[in-house]
Amino acid sequence: MLFRKKKEEIIDAPLIQLIDIHKVYHMGNEEVRANDGVNLTINNGEFVAIVGKSGSGKSTIMNIIGALDVPTSGQYILKGRDVSKLKDDELAIIRNKTIGFIFQQYNLLGKSRLLENVELPLLYSGLGRKDRKRAAMKALEKVGLSDKWRNYPNQLSGGQQQRGAVARALAGSPSLILADEPTGALDSRTSDDLLSFLKELNEEGNTIILITHDHSVAERANRIVTMYDGKITFDGNVDEYRKQVAL
Numbered sequence: 372m373l374f375r376k377k378k379e380e381i382i383d384a385p386l387i388q389l390i391d392i393h394k395v396y397h398m399g400n401e402e403v404r405a406n407d408g409v410n411l412t413i414n415n416g417e418f419v420a421i422v423g424k425s426g427s428g429k430s431t432i433m434n435i436i437g438a439l440d441v442p443t444s445g446q447y448i449l450k451g452r453d454v455s456k457l458k459d460d461e462l463a464i465i466r467n468k469t470i471g472f473i474f475q476q477y478n479l480l481g482k483s484r485l486l487e488n489v490e491l492p493l494l495y496s497g498l499g500r501k502d503r504k505r506a507a508m509k510a511l512e513k514v515g516l517s518d519k520w521r522n523y524p525n526q527l528s529g530g531q532q533q534r535g536a537v538a539r540a541l542a543g544s545p546s547l548i549l550a551d552e553p554t555g556a557l558d559s560r561t562s563d564d565l566l567s568f569l570k571e572l573n574e575e576g577n578t579i580i581l582i583t584h585d586h587s588v589a590e591r592a593n594r595i596v597t598m599y600d601g602k603i604t605f606d607g608n609v610d611e612y613r614k615q616v617a618l
């Protein structure tokens with residue numbers, strides 16, 4: 372019974388808790404504080420945009436949230452568990468099954484066809500070959516690329532590569548989607564489609580964290596966090612954000 376109670380408590384915990392996160396890089400004599408005391412709690416089902424100028428520490432915090440990088444100091448609690456205390460195989464399962472990454476660079480593998488790229492994260496899902504292919508094709512359909520499944524990345528336009536990366540991120544139906552400037556290289560129409568798609572996924576109960584430079588993109592989220600010099604300078608809803616931007 373005690374165990375059961377404990378388990379429920381873990382499930383009730385916020386999805387993400389960042390406590391006084393610092394990430395410091397040393398470049399020669401210079402010290403870069405990429406994250407400088409970040410405190411942030413994100414609950415299951417939120418749609419959060421992180422906004423800030425270039426170099427403000429957005430990708431750094433995103434990489435920490437995605438357990439791709441570790442902070443210099445501070446604590447990261449994911450689903451009630453201290454990430455620094457997780458074993459490598461537990462981390463790998465979280466990265467491969469729970470989190471879908473859409474990176475700033477597309478990071479498609481040049482020597483693999485689009486379909487194989489999209490299937491990659493599913494290799495760890497326990498799905499058989501046919502089911503993997505089916506799930507990958509479904510994800511490609513969602514981003515409007517099912518006719519390009521045979522193409523290699525260098526046979527796709529920039530926007531198509533980015534959409535391919537989105538399909539790859541979503542193929543495994545992750546419950547936490549981390550998107551770093553996903554609309555950066557897209558025309559306004561395709562960008563709008565992608566944002567509507569992220570919104571749909573959020574309405575289905577998935578948590579979305581989206582990095583963007585663009586105010587109008589940020590306003591598609593329900594909560595906006597701004598960063599400056601490695602620190603959070605604002606955290607509120609869209610209405611509050613609009614007032615802040617207007618100042």
Ligand SMILES: Nc1ncnc2c1ncn2[C@@H]1O[C@H](COP(=O)(O)OP(=O)(O)OP(=O)(O)O)[C@@H](O)[C@H]1O
Nearest residue numbers: 396398403405423424425426427428429430431432
């Ligand atoms: N590996 C690294 N080594 C040294 N400095 C780094 C490293 N990675 C990032 N930085 C520095 O940390 C700071 C924050 O970088 P980060 O990539 O988080 O910025 P960002 O907000 O994502 O910017 P952008 O909008 O341009 O993508 C920058 O000053 C950057 O130069």
Ligand SMILES: [Mg+2]
Nearest residue numbers: 429430475551
């Ligand atoms: Mg970045």
